[in-house]
Amino acid sequence: MMMMNRAAVAQDVAEPQQRDAGTGRTARFQRPHDILTPHRPTPSHTSAVLPAMSKNETQLTQNPLQKIWVPWMNSKLSRRRGSSVPQFTNSPTMIVMVGLPARGKTYISKKLTRYLNWIGVPTRVFNVGQYRRDATRIYNNYEFFSADNEEAMKIRKACAITALQDVCAYFTRGQGQVAVFDATNTTSERRELILSFAQGNGYKVFFVESICDDPEIIAENIKQVKLSSPDYVDCDKEEAVTDFLKRIECYKVNYVPLDDDKDRNLSYIKIFNVGSRYLVNRVQDHIQSRIVYYLMNIHVTPRSIYLSRHGESELNVIGRIGGDSGLSPGGHKYANALGSYMRGQNIPDLKVWTSHMKRTIQTAEGLGVQYEQWKALNEIDAGVCEEMMYEEIQQNYPEEFALRDQDKYRYRYPKGESYEDLVQRLEPVIMELERQENVLVICHQAVMRCLLAYFLDKSADELPYLKCPLHTVLKLTPVAYGCKVESVFLHVEAVNTHRDKPENVDIDRDPVEALETVPDHI
Amino acid sequence: MMETFPCELTQNPLRKIWMPCKKNGLPEKHISQRRVCMTNCPTLIVTVGLPARGKTYISKKLTRYLNWIGVPTKEFNVGQYRRECLKIYKSFEFFQPDNEEGLKVRRQCALAALKDVRQYLLLDGGQVAVFDATNTTRERRGTITKFAEQNGFKVFFVESVCEDQDVIAENIVQVKLDSPDYIDCNTEEAIADFMKRIKCYESAYQPLDEILDRNLSYIKIMDVGRRYLVNRVLDHIQSRIVYYLMNSHISPRSIYLCRHGESDLNITGRIGGDAGLTARGKEFAKCLLKFIHDQDINDLKVWTSQMKRTIQTAEALGVPYEQWKALNEIDAGVCEEMMYEEIQEHYPLEFALRDQDKYRYRYPKGESYEDLVQRLEPVIMELERQGNVLVICHQAVMRCLLAYFLDKSADELPYLECPLHTVLKLTPVAYGCKVEPVCLSVEAVNTQRDRPENVDVQRTTEDALHTMPAHF
Numbered sequence: 001m002m003m004m005n006r007a008a009v010a011q012d013v014a015e016p017q018q019r020d021a022g023t024g025r026t027a028r029f030q031r032p033h034d035i036l037t038p039h040r041p042t043p044s045h046t047s048a049v050l051p052a053m054s055k056n057e058t059q060l061t062q063n064p065l066q067k068i069w070v071p072w073m074n075s076k077l078s079r080r081r082g083s084s085v086p087q088f089t090n091s092p093t094m095i096v097m098v099g100l101p102a103r104g105k106t107y108i109s110k111k112l113t114r115y116l117n118w119i120g121v122p123t124r125v126f127n128v129g130q131y132r133r134d135a136t137r138i139y140n141n142y143e144f145f146s147a148d149n150e151e152a153m154k155i156r157k158a159c160a161i162t163a164l165q166d167v168c169a170y171f172t173r174g175q176g177q178v179a180v181f182d183a184t185n186t187t188s189e190r191r192e193l194i195l196s197f198a199q200g201n202g203y204k205v206f207f208v209e210s211i212c213d214d215p216e217i218i219a220e221n222i223k224q225v226k227l228s229s230p231d232y233v234d235c236d237k238e239e240a241v242t243d244f245l246k247r248i249e250c251y252k253v254n255y256v257p258l259d260d261d262k263d264r265n266l267s268y269i270k271i272f273n274v275g276s277r278y279l280v281n282r283v284q285d286h287i288q289s290r291i292v293y294y295l296m297n298i299h300v301t302p303r304s305i306y307l308s309r310h311g312e313s314e315l316n317v318i319g320r321i322g323g324d325s326g327l328s329p330g331g332h333k334y335a336n337a338l339g340s341y342m343r344g345q346n347i348p349d350l351k352v353w354t355s356h357m358k359r360t361i362q363t364a365e366g367l368g369v370q371y372e373q374w375k376a377l378n379e380i381d382a383g384v385c386e387e388m389m390y391e392e393i394q395q396n397y398p399e400e401f402a403l404r405d406q407d408k409y410r411y412r413y414p415k416g417e418s419y420e421d422l423v424q425r426l427e428p429v430i431m432e433l434e435r436q437e438n439v440l441v442i443c444h445q446a447v448m449r450c451l452l453a454y455f456l457d458k459s460a461d462e463l464p465y466l467k468c469p470l471h472t473v474l475k476l477t478p479v480a481y482g483c484k485v486e487s488v489f490l491h492v493e494a495v496n497t498h499r500d501k502p503e504n505v506d507i508d509r510d511p512v513e514a515l516e517t518v519p520d521h522i
Numbered sequence: 523m524m525e526t527f528p529c530e531l532t533q534n535p536l537r538k539i540w541m542p543c544k545k546n547g548l549p550e551k552h553i554s555q556r557r558v559c560m561t562n563c564p565t566l567i568v569t570v571g572l573p574a575r576g577k578t579y580i581s582k583k584l585t586r587y588l589n590w591i592g593v594p595t596k597e598f599n600v601g602q603y604r605r606e607c608l609k610i611y612k613s614f615e616f617f618q619p620d621n622e623e624g625l626k627v628r629r630q631c632a633l634a635a636l637k638d639v640r641q642y643l644l645l646d647g648g649q650v651a652v653f654d655a656t657n658t659t660r661e662r663r664g665t666i667t668k669f670a671e672q673n674g675f676k677v678f679f680v681e682s683v684c685e686d687q688d689v690i691a692e693n694i695v696q697v698k699l700d701s702p703d704y705i706d707c708n709t710e711e712a713i714a715d716f717m718k719r720i721k722c723y724e725s726a727y728q729p730l731d732e733i734l735d736r737n738l739s740y741i742k743i744m745d746v747g748r749r750y751l752v753n754r755v756l757d758h759i760q761s762r763i764v765y766y767l768m769n770s771h772i773s774p775r776s777i778y779l780c781r782h783g784e785s786d787l788n789i790t791g792r793i794g795g796d797a798g799l800t801a802r803g804k805e806f807a808k809c810l811l812k813f814i815h816d817q818d819i820n821d822l823k824v825w826t827s828q829m830k831r832t833i834q835t836a837e838a839l840g841v842p843y844e845q846w847k848a849l850n851e852i853d854a855g856v857c858e859e860m861m862y863e864e865i866q867e868h869y870p871l872e873f874a875l876r877d878q879d880k881y882r883y884r885y886p887k888g889e890s891y892e893d894l895v896q897r898l899e900p901v902i903m904e905l906e907r908q909g910n911v912l913v914i915c916h917q918a919v920m921r922c923l924l925a926y927f928l929d930k931s932a933d934e935l936p937y938l939e940c941p942l943h944t945v946l947k948l949t950p951v952a953y954g955c956k957v958e959p960v961c962l963s964v965e966a967v968n969t970q971r972d973r974p975e976n977v978d979v980q981r982t983t984e985d986a987l988h989t990m991p992a993h994f
Contacts, residue, residue, distance in 0.1 A: 278752040
C-alpha cells in the first residue's frame with residue numbers, strides 16, 4: 001500500500017507552519033471567510049525564501065492540524081477575494097420562543113441549543129425568567145404576573161431589554177451565531193420590540209411558537225420542571241401547582257398567537273400539541289431549515305438510549321487502533337452478557353444499530369435480534385495510522401502525535417478523519433435517534449464519545465476525552481431538561497483503551513512524555 | 523444464562539458487508555443493511571390540488587430524489603391513464619362535474635392506477651408509490667385511504683395550494699401547452715380551455731381540513747413554499763419527504779458542475795490521491811474564470827471539495843468559495859494512487875468484482891458509489907435550497923450529482939461521462955433539467971474507463987485492461 005507521508009509534503013509547501021487551532025470549521029453553513037482567515041499563515045520573514053508569487057500561481061499550503069488546503073499568501077498580497085463582502089456573509093440569528101407558560105419553550109430552547117452547539121454552530125440560551133429571578137430575588141406569588149401589575153411590568157420589560165443587550169454582546173464579542181431568546185413573548189408589542197432590536201442590528205429572527213391545549217401535557221410539564229423551580233422552593237406541591245396555573249391565566253388575558261395574516265411576513269414555526277402538527281412560514285436560510293427539520297423530528301415520549309462499544313477486539317488487546325478485527329474471547333463473553341442485560345431490561349420494540357465493522361456486528365449477533373448496520377457509525381478513520389500502536393505513531397509520526405494532543409477535536413489524521421468530521425458524519429444518526437424510541441447503539445470509542453457529548457451537552461474540548469470504556473453500557477434517559485446517565489459495567493474484564501491528554505504536548509517533547517498516558521496492552 | 527456460540531462472520535466480497543455465516547461457511551440471509559426508511563410497510567404518497575398547482579412537478583421531483591437515495595419509487599399519473607383510456611381529448615367539458623360519462627371514466631382510471639400501485643408495492647419491489655392526481659374531493663381521498671388500509675400501505679398526502687395567478691399562468695405555459703391534450707390547439711385556445719378545466723374542479727374542491735382531516739398524515743404546501751402545514755408525520759421516510767419538499771424551490775437558476783483541472787496523478791493514470799494541478803489543469807482554471815465571467819451570473823456560489831486539486835481550481839476564480847468534505851472523491855481504499863494496471867496486478871478479483879457491479883462495489887477499506895450517494899445527500903439538499911452554484915468536484919462525485927439531476931439509474935450512474943475540462947450547465951426546465959455541456963478547450967487526459975466485455979474473475983489481464991484510457 002502506497003502511503004505518502006502527508007505531513008512531510010505539507011512541510012515542503014508551507015512555511016511557516018500554521019498552528020492555528022481556531023474554529024476554521026469548513027461546514028456548509030460556514031462563512032467562506034472563516035475558512036480562509038484562521039488558516040492564513042502569518043506574514044513572515046520566510047517570504048524571501050519562496051519565489052515571488054505571480055497572480056497565476058495558485059500555491060496552496062495545508063494546515064497541519066486539520067489538513068485543510070488554503071492559499072498561501074505572502075505579506076504583500078492583501079485578501080484576494082471579497083473585499084466588498086462584509087465580514088459575516090450570514091447574519092447572526094435570533095430564535096425567539098413564543099407561548100404560554102408550561103408549553104415546553106425552555107425544553108425546546110435548551111435542546112435546540114445543545115443540538116446547534118454540537119453541530120458546530122455557537123449558540124446560547126437567554127432565559128428571561130432567569131433575568132427576572134436575578135432582578136427580583138424573591139418570588140412571592142402569581143400576582144407578580146398579573147396583567148395590571150404596573151410595577152412588575154416595568155421590571156419584566158427591563159429584564160427583557162437587558163437580555164437583548166446580552167444577546168448583542170454575545171453576537172459581537174462572544175462569537176455567537178445563534179441566540180435563543182427564551183420567554184413567553186406572548187404579545188405583538190413584545191415581539192415588535194424584539195424585531196426592531198434585531199433589524200437595527202442586522203440579525204435574522206425566527207420565531208418558535210408552542211401551542212398546547214392538552215391539560216394532561218401541561219400538568220406533566222408543571223410536575224417535571226416547575227415544581228423544582230427556584231420560584232417554588234419553599235412551597236408544597238399543591239400550592240405550587242395552584243399558583244402556577246393562576247400564573248398561566250395571567251398570560252392568557254393578553255396572549256396573541258402569531259397570526260396567519262398579520263404575521264405573514266415573519267419567519268416562524270408553530271408547534272401544535274407537542275408535534276402532531278406544524279405550521280412553517282417563510283424559512284429564510286439554511287440554519288432555519290435545519291432548525292425546522294430538527295424540531296419536527298424530536299418528541300417527548302419516554303424512552304431510553306443505550307450506548308455501548310463493541311466487545312473487546314483482537315486489536316484492542318494488543319494496543320492497536322482502528323482496523324477491522326474480530327472479537328477476542330473476552331469480547332465474545334461481553335456480547336453474551338450484553339444480550340442478558342438487554343433481555344433483563346425488558347424493552348418492547350428495541351432497535352439495535354451497529355456499524356459496518358466486524359466487531360460491532362459480532363457483538364450484535366450475540367444478542368440474537370434484528371439489527372441495522374450504519375456505515376456512519378464506523379470508527380474514526382485514523383488514515384496512515386490505522387492499526388498502529390501509539391508507540392509506533394510516536395515513532396513514525398511524532399509531530400502528528402503532538403498535534404493531536406494539542407487539539408484532539410480538530411486534529412485530522414493524514415488521509416483520515418477528525419472528531420470534527422465524525423460529528424458531521426454522525427448528524428443523521430442523531431437525527432434518527434431523536435425520531436426513534438428505545439435504541440441500543442453498538443459502536444466505537446470515538447463515535448460513542450461524539451454521541452455522548454450530544455446527549456450530555458459536552459463541549460468540543462471535553463468530547464475527545466470522555467470516558468467510554470469497553471464492556472460498559474451507558475443507559476441514557478431524558479428527564480426534565482437533560483439526560484440521566486446510568487453506567488453499567490457488565491463484569492467482563494477488558495483492556496483499557498483510554499489515553500488521557502499528556503502534560504507535554506509540545507512537538508519536540510520526549511517520546512517518554514508523549515507515551516506517558518498510553519494505556520497498558522500486550 | 524445461555525452462552526451463544528461465538529458466531530462466524532463472512533464479508534460479502536462486493537460490498538464488504540459483514541454478515542453471519544452458517545456452519546457450512548455460506549452467508550445467512552443477512553440481517554439488515556441501513557437503508558433509508560426501514561419502514562415495514564410501503565408508502566403511498568397522494569397528491570392533492572387543483573390543476574396547474576405543481577402536483578406533477580412535485581411527484582416527478584420527489585420520485586427522482588427518493589430513487590436516487592435508494593428508495594424504489596414510482597409515480598402513477600392518473601391523467602396519463604385517462605389519456606390512454608380516451609385516446610382523444612376534446613375539451614374541458616369532459617371534466618364538468620355533471621358529466622356522468624366523464625366521471626365514470628375518471629373513476630375507472632383512478633382505480634386502474636391504484637391496481638398498478640398495488641402491483642408495484644406488493645409484487646414488484648417498490649417501496650413508495652406517488653399517486654399523482656387532483657384528488658380534490660374527500661370522497662376520492664376516502665377511497666384511496668381505504669385501499670391503502672386494505673393493503674397495509676401508509677398514506678401521506680401532499681397538497682399544493684396556490685392562488686397566485688402569475689404562477690398558475692406560468693405553469694400552464696411551461697407544461698400544459700405541450701401536453702398531448704392540446705397537441706392540435708394554438709396557445710390561446712389551449713389556455714382558454716385549460717382555465718375552464720380548472721373551473722370545473724374548483725366548485726367541488728375540498729382542501730385538506732385542519733379539523734376534519736386531523737388524523738391524516740399530510741403536508742400542505744401554500745404559495746409555492748412560502749408556507750407549510752405539516753400534520754402527523756408518522757415515520758422516517760415521511761420526515762425526509764417533508765424536509766425535501768420544504769427545501770425545494772422553483773426560482774430560476776443554474777447549477778454548474780465540473781471537475782478540478784487535470785492533476786498530476788491524472789496524467790500518470792493513477793486514481794485518487796491528493797495531487798495538484800498540471801500546467802494544463804491551471805490553464806483550465808483560467809478558462810473557467812473567463813467562462814464564469816462571461817456567463818455573468820448573479821450571486822454565484824462556488825463549492826469545492828477539501829482536496830488540493832479542486833481548491834487550486836477555485837482559487838483561480840478569485841471569488842469566495844466553500845470547501846465541503848462531502849465532495850471529496852470516492853475513497854479507493856487500498857487502491858488509492860494506483861494505476862489500473864497495478865490494481866489488475868495486485869487485486870484482480872477486486873477489479874473484476876468492480877466491473878460486475880460498479881455501483882455497489884466497495885473498495886477494500888474504501889467506499890462504493892452507493893456510499894458516495896449517501897455522503898452527498900446533504901450536498902444535494904443544499905443545492906436544492908440554493909440559487910446559482912458552481913460545484914468543482916471529482917469524477918465519481920460528479921457522476922452521482924449528475925445522476926440525481928438527470929434521473930439516471932444506479933446502473934448508468936458509474937458510467938456517466940464526466941470528462942476533465944468540461945463544464946455541465948444544468949437548468950431546471952418544465953419537469954426536468956436541461957444540460958448544456960461546455961468544453962473549455964484545454965486538452966486533458968481521458969479518465970473514463972468503460973465497462974469491459976469480460977467481467978469474469980478468471981479473465982485475462984488483457985481483457986481486464988481492454989477499456990483502460992491511455993496515460994503517460
